[in-house]
Amino acid sequence: xxxxxxxxxxxxxxxxxxxxxxxxxxxxxxxxxxxxxxxxxxxxxxxxxxxxxxxxxxxxxxxxxxxxxxxxxxxxxxxxxxxxxxxxxxxxxxxxxxxxxxxxxxxxxxxxxxxxxxxxxxxxxxxxxxxxxxxxxxxxxxxxxxxxxxxxxxxxxxxxxxxxxxxxxxxxxxxxxxxxxxxxxxxxxxxxxxxxxxxxxx
Numbered sequence: 329x330x331x332x333x334x335x336x337x338x339x340x341x342x343x344x345x346x347x348x349x350x351x352x353x354x355x356x357x358x359x360x361x362x363x364x365x366x367x368x369x370x371x372x373x374x375x376x377x378x379x380x381x382x383x384x385x386x387x388x389x390x391x392x393x394x395x396x397x398x399x400x401x402x403x404x405x406x407x408x409x410x411x412x413x414x415x416x417x418x419x420x421x422x423x424x425x426x427x428x429x430x431x432x433x434x435x436x437x438x439x440x441x442x443x444x445x446x447x448x449x450x451x452x453x454x455x456x457x458x459x460x461x462x463x464x465x466x467x468x469x470x471x472x473x474x475x476x477x478x479x480x481x482x483x484x485x486x487x488x489x490x491x492x493x494x495x496x497x498x499x500x501x502x503x504x505x506x507x508x509x510x511x512x513x514x515x516x517x518x519x520x521x522x523x524x525x526x527x528x529x530x
Contacts, residue, residue, distance in 0.1 A: 368401075382407040391420055395437070398422025416442040424450045444470040449490070458493025458501070468510060484510015484526070504529045 368388035376383045386403025404416040418441040426435035433454035438461075440447045449461010468482035484507045492501035505528045513520035 379406070380409060391422075393420075393422055395425070396422050398437075414442070416440050421451075426450055426452065428452050428454075443467065445486075452493070456493050456495050458491075460491045461489075463488040463490060468507060479513070479515030481513045481520070482507070482510060483512075483520070484508060484523070486510075486526075502530060 368385050371388065372383045372385055384403075384405045385401045388399070388401045391398050391400040398421055400418070400420045401416075402418050404419050406414040406416075418439075420439045421436045424435040424437040428435045431454075433452050435450055435452045438447065438449065438451050445466035446464040447459075447461060448464070449459055452458045452460075464487050466486045466488070468484050468486055471482070486505055486507035488503055488505040490501070490503050492499050492503065494500075505526075507526040507528075508524065510526065511520040511522045512526070
């Protein structure tokens, strides 16, 4: 009885198997044993100073996506000094594949789920921060529209394609919105106007 010897390619794979497995196990134990609770508090504190708001998180830790590793926070609560409050059930972020990095502007792919709806897209930071992505299943009644135009209120569910960035002169970009089964109330109208579908583009 004879035994076939492994090919050179197979022997090389066997030789690489042990060190590669050791590296992967090391990374696994580092990731699972990393003190993310401490990092969570630091991240919340830094974000609070940057946004001039009080930020709290339920959990904070790593996540793995098809396009790379990222970070995930749950039960994220943002309270502003003027009384406005935003709550997110789940928020994920990872480094985005964007040319803005070449211009010194960090970019992150975000996926945020909240009672108001879902936002998925690229968030660019820097002197003129911006967002390019989509809003899905947005509950219009939960948006603070009256802060922009007193007396304005919307009801219904909407989705939108958004490409906006903030400039010294104010927000610039486009919004392509489609809403359904709702109503709109304006300051000069005595009653709200119902609608089956509503489309707006700016």
